[in-house]
Amino acid sequence: xxxxxxxxxxxxxxxxxxxxxxxxxxxxxxxxxxxxxxxxxxxxxxxxxxxxxxxxxxxxxxxxxxxxxxxxxxxxxxxxxxxxxxxxxxxxxxxxxxxxxxxxxxxxxxxxxxxxxxxxxxxxxxxxxxxxxxxxxxxxxxxxxxxxxxxxxxxxxxxxxxxxxxxxxxxxxxxxxxxxxxxxxxxxxxxxxxxxxxxxxxxxxxxxxxxxxxxxxxxxxxxxxxxxxxxxxxxxxxxxxxxxxxxxxxxxxxxxxxxxxxxxxxxxxxxxxxxxxxxxxxxxxxxxxxxxxxxxxxxxxxxxxxxxxxxxxxxxxxxxxxxxxxxxxxxxxxxxxxxxxxxxxxxxxxxxxxxxxxxxxxxxxxxxxxxxxxxxx
Amino acid sequence: xxxxxxxxxxxxxxxxxxxxxxxxxxxxxxxxxxxxxxxxxxxxxxxxxxxxxxxxxxxxxxxxxxxxxxxxxxxxxxxxxxxxxxxxxxxxxxxxxxxxxxxxxxxxxxxxxxxxxxxxxxxxxxxxxxxxxxxxxxxxxxxxxxxxxxxxxxxxxxxxxxxxxxxxxxxxxxxxxxxxxxxxxxxxxxxxxxxxxxxxxxxxxxxxxxxxxxxxxxxxxxxxxxxxxxxxxxxxxxxxxxxxxxxxxxxxxxxxxxxxxxxxxxxxxxxxxxxxxxxxxxxxxx
Amino acid sequence: xxxxxxxxxxxxxxxxxxxxxxxxxxxxxxxxxxxxxxxxxxxxxxxxxxxxxxxxxxxxxxxxxxxxxxxxxxxxxxxxxxxxxxxxxxxxxxxxxxxxxxxxxxxxxxxxxxxxxxxxxxxxxxxxxxxxxxxxxxxxxxxxxxxxxxxxxxxxxxxxxxx
Numbered sequence: 001x002x003x004x005x006x007x008x009x010x011x012x013x014x015x016x017x018x019x020x021x022x023x024x025x026x027x028x029x030x031x032x033x034x035x036x037x038x039x040x041x042x043x044x045x046x047x048x049x050x051x052x053x054x055x056x057x058x059x060x061x062x063x064x065x066x067x068x069x070x071x072x073x074x075x076x077x078x079x080x081x082x083x084x085x086x087x088x089x090x091x092x093x094x095x096x097x098x099x100x101x102x103x104x105x106x107x108x109x110x111x112x113x114x115x116x117x118x119x120x121x122x123x124x125x126x127x128x129x130x131x132x133x134x135x136x137x138x139x140x141x142x143x144x145x146x147x148x149x150x151x152x153x154x155x156x157x158x159x160x161x162x163x164x165x166x167x168x169x170x171x172x173x174x175x176x177x178x179x180x181x182x183x184x185x186x187x188x189x190x191x192x193x194x195x196x197x198x199x200x201x202x203x204x205x206x207x208x209x210x211x212x213x214x215x216x217x218x219x220x221x222x223x224x225x226x227x228x229x230x231x232x233x234x235x236x237x238x239x240x241x242x243x244x245x246x247x248x249x250x251x252x253x254x255x256x257x258x259x260x261x262x263x264x265x266x267x268x269x270x271x272x273x274x275x276x277x278x279x280x281x282x283x284x285x286x287x288x289x290x291x292x293x294x295x296x297x298x299x300x301x302x303x304x305x306x307x308x309x310x311x312x313x314x315x316x317x318x319x320x321x322x323x324x325x326x327x328x329x330x331x332x333x334x335x336x337x338x339x340x341x342x343x344x345x346x347x348x349x350x351x352x353x354x355x356x357x358x359x360x361x362x363x364x365x366x367x368x369x370x371x372x373x374x375x376x377x
Numbered sequence: 378x379x380x381x382x383x384x385x386x387x388x389x390x391x392x393x394x395x396x397x398x399x400x401x402x403x404x405x406x407x408x409x410x411x412x413x414x415x416x417x418x419x420x421x422x423x424x425x426x427x428x429x430x431x432x433x434x435x436x437x438x439x440x441x442x443x444x445x446x447x448x449x450x451x452x453x454x455x456x457x458x459x460x461x462x463x464x465x466x467x468x469x470x471x472x473x474x475x476x477x478x479x480x481x482x483x484x485x486x487x488x489x490x491x492x493x494x495x496x497x498x499x500x501x502x503x504x505x506x507x508x509x510x511x512x513x514x515x516x517x518x519x520x521x522x523x524x525x526x527x528x529x530x531x532x533x534x535x536x537x538x539x540x541x542x543x544x545x546x547x548x549x550x551x552x553x554x555x556x557x558x559x560x561x562x563x564x565x566x567x568x569x570x571x572x573x574x575x576x577x578x579x580x581x582x583x584x585x586x587x588x589x590x591x592x593x594x595x596x597x598x599x600x601x602x603x604x605x606x607x608x609x610x611x612x613x614x615x616x617x618x619x620x621x622x623x624x625x626x627x628x629x630x631x632x633x634x635x636x637x638x639x640x641x642x643x644x645x646x647x648x649x650x651x652x653x654x655x656x657x658x659x660x661x662x663x
Numbered sequence: 664x665x666x667x668x669x670x671x672x673x674x675x676x677x678x679x680x681x682x683x684x685x686x687x688x689x690x691x692x693x694x695x696x697x698x699x700x701x702x703x704x705x706x707x708x709x710x711x712x713x714x715x716x717x718x719x720x721x722x723x724x725x726x727x728x729x730x731x732x733x734x735x736x737x738x739x740x741x742x743x744x745x746x747x748x749x750x751x752x753x754x755x756x757x758x759x760x761x762x763x764x765x766x767x768x769x770x771x772x773x774x775x776x777x778x779x780x781x782x783x784x785x786x787x788x789x790x791x792x793x794x795x796x797x798x799x800x801x802x803x804x805x806x807x808x809x810x811x812x813x814x815x816x817x818x819x820x821x822x823x824x825x826x
Contacts, residue, residue: 102389102391103389103391103392103393105393105435105437105438105480107437107478110395110416111395111396111397111416111478112393112395112437112478112479112480113395114392114393114394114395114480116388116389116392117389143631144631147630148629148630148644149390149629149630149631149644150388150390151390151631152388152389152390255638255639255656258660258663259660284631284633285632285633285634286626286627286631286632286633287626287632287634288391288441288626288627288632290437290438290439290440292437292438296438299437299438301391303391306632306633306634308633313624313634314623314624314634315624316622316623316624317463317622318463318464321623321624321662321663322662322663323662324662326662327661327662327663330663331636331663334638335636338639339636339638339639342638342639343639343641504813504814505813505814533814534814535812535814535815539814559739561809561812561814563735563736567736568764569739570722570739570741571724571736571737571738571739572738572739572805572809573805573808573809575805575808576738576805579677579801580677580741580742580743580744582742582743595813595814596813596814598808598811598813599808599813602804602808
């Protein structure tokens with residue numbers, strides 16, 4: 001991680017407690033500090049990430065029921081605000097937006113003038129970041145900030161973003177963060193990490209910036225009782241995780257089985273719809289298209305999320321390299337779980353389970369890996 | 378050739394520099410060399426690249442393509458790119474003509490490993506347009522003849538009139554390069570070799586396998602079999618370097634398109650030591 | 664050139680270099696050196712030729728007749744390459760015309776003598792035929808690659824959709 005984004009020294013602040021009655025004050029404080037506050041909210045039958053101005057915007061009393069190819073909101077029997085897991089959105093849509101003009105070109109009598117497009121998005125405050133999502137952000141940091149070349153928009157947004165994590169207190173059937181060592185407990189990479197109790201949050205401070213925020217709010221030292229309740233709530237998430245991905249030697253397992261029969265088998269089910277890559281919090285592929293005005297004198301270079309499942313993604317010299325779904329699924333899975341390790345020294349998978357939930361035919365990558373592991377070539 | 382100076386990589390990797398077409402050399406039907414000049418004179422003077430590296434050439438509103446440099450400014454005073462008309466961008470470029478304006482960003486990617494192989498005999502094997510990214514390597518060797526041992530060019534093309542840069546062969550030979558050409562399809566009056574370039578590797582004499590560096594660029598199938606021939610002649614896999622091609626959009630490893638196994642062809646390549654990319658090169662549709 | 668000198672020459676050529684010395688010596692005993700100035704014909708397609716040849720120096724082009732007056736150059740061969748394999752395996756009926764494109768020297772081995780040696784000495788036969796087979800296999804692969812026409816201009820993918 002870069003210094004600005006990463007080295008958030010962790011003061012020895014004790015875990016504090018913030019009453020739910022004061023949460024609105026937190027939101028107001030962040031807005032007043034010119035943050036654009038983004039958090040979970042219910043929209044179109046799902047919990048997505050959008051602007052949060054009031055506590056009422058949060059998905060109070062809602063939870064999500066997830067399994068392969070299935071996502072449903074359900075009413076909870078309590079009024080929890082963060083009593084859900086993760087939805088189709090991830091924070092990458094703000095740090096690495098789905099559509100962005102990255103440069104412009106204007107025709108002048110003297111040739112083309114290439115113009116930078118400065119990013120003017122206000123600093124974000126992310127509310128409700130899960131442990132697997134903290135891991136996903138750290139994975140994307142490696143792609144966009146820590147390499148030889150940097151994505152300047154990502155870096156700017158990332159460095160300025162304030163992260164208020166909220167620990168999971170439950171898990172979906174699709175969750176496997178424990179296999180990927182990314183959760184469910186938020187360990188690092190946050191400014192504040194909250195655990196929700198019926199009437200309050202316990203708050204861990206992860207950075208000076210986080211401490212400064214908390215200093216302006218009416219917090220108390222968390223009592224042993226509340227700490228115990230918070231621990232139990234977090235443990236509930238651990239206990240509910242049922243899915244497992246065996247990552248032993250997974251890089252060599254997958255790259256050593258590029259001709260495994262399972263790739264053809266999964267290709268009969270996979271629709272190559274790109275859903276898994278769109279909901280994945282680490283997938284970073286994009287394409288740039290030229291959008292010009294009618295006389296062609298002004299051109300926007302518009303970057304959009306792309307997917308290795310799109311047929312023409314590997315187009316070259318009049319032909320498509322990965323012409324079949326078999327090779328496209330193989331590319332996605334081997335990149336995510338194997339070659340990502342060569343490239344970025346980390347797995348591209350954080351175990352959030354979104355690709356399983358949002359696959360219209362319920363393909364489960366943990367099952368695909370297990371099938372290859374069962375009969376390696 | 379000056380040390381690689383990446384002039385065009387600003388904070389924003391998508392920002393190209395303005396260049397103009399100072400001249401066009403028609404090479405063969407459908408292939409021309411574009412002599413490019415930066416609009417900014419200081420940039421033009423300070424730009425530099427290593428043989429084998431490529432630029433992204435950008436036609437606003439049309440698109441952008443990855444093209445290897447085929448000569449540096451020390452040859453013609455311009456930064457040269459030899460391009461075959463194939464798609465929208467290359468066809469539009471062909472219509473621009475002298476004075477035409479476009480964008481350029483680069484140089485990108487890895488280079489031919491000449492500096493690390495001083496003293497070696499160098500065998501350059503090229504197929505078709507694949508000679509373009511190898512020409513700067515030939516120039517570099519001709520400029521420093523004492524630095525390398527024997528230098529051989531084995532060049533295959535489809536037909537005699539598809540051979541690139543024929544006007545220069547005489548000078549290359551005079552500069553100590555053993556130029557051997559071959560064609561897949563002969564034509565009336567052609568007295569040269571007929572057959573694929575691998576056959577020239579098979580019969581290359583003399584060949585000191587232990588002290589030979591092989592640089593290879595051409596269609597992937599040609600490269601696979603040329604490597605086979607070279608291994609048959611006793612070369613090790615780590616003596617062979619290949620230049621690969623994939624869909625490239627960002628050229629800086631951020632867009633994901635050019636991946637081949639763990640490699641980003643744009644920034645880890647396009648030139649790879651064969652033994653490092655072999656496990657992935659032979660897998661169909663990877 | 665006597666048999667010993669021919670054996671020495673054969674020992675250096677890629678076609679025969681891998682052969683055991685005894686096989687090279689036997690081959691040399693029934694071989695002669697033939698020289699062809701540039702533009703002379705070594706043999707013609709459809710004609711009979713009883714000599715298997717290995718090029719010692721120079722280049723030879725192989726042509727096939729497509730129509731009465733039209734020939735297509737199929738392949739050119741250089742030092743160390745074998746030609747006229749039909750003398751050994753095709754009953755002597757030549758499938759191409761061979762022309763020296765430079766002053767060329769070949770080691771010519773009587774196919775009848777070589778075949779007789781193969782019959783009499785299976786070990787000799789194995790080694791000789793293995794080299795001939797390898798040379799032909801290599802030429803088959805090269806011909807396939809030529810057929811692929813891999814330098815043909817890439818055509819844009821038209822009328823193709825996803826899967």
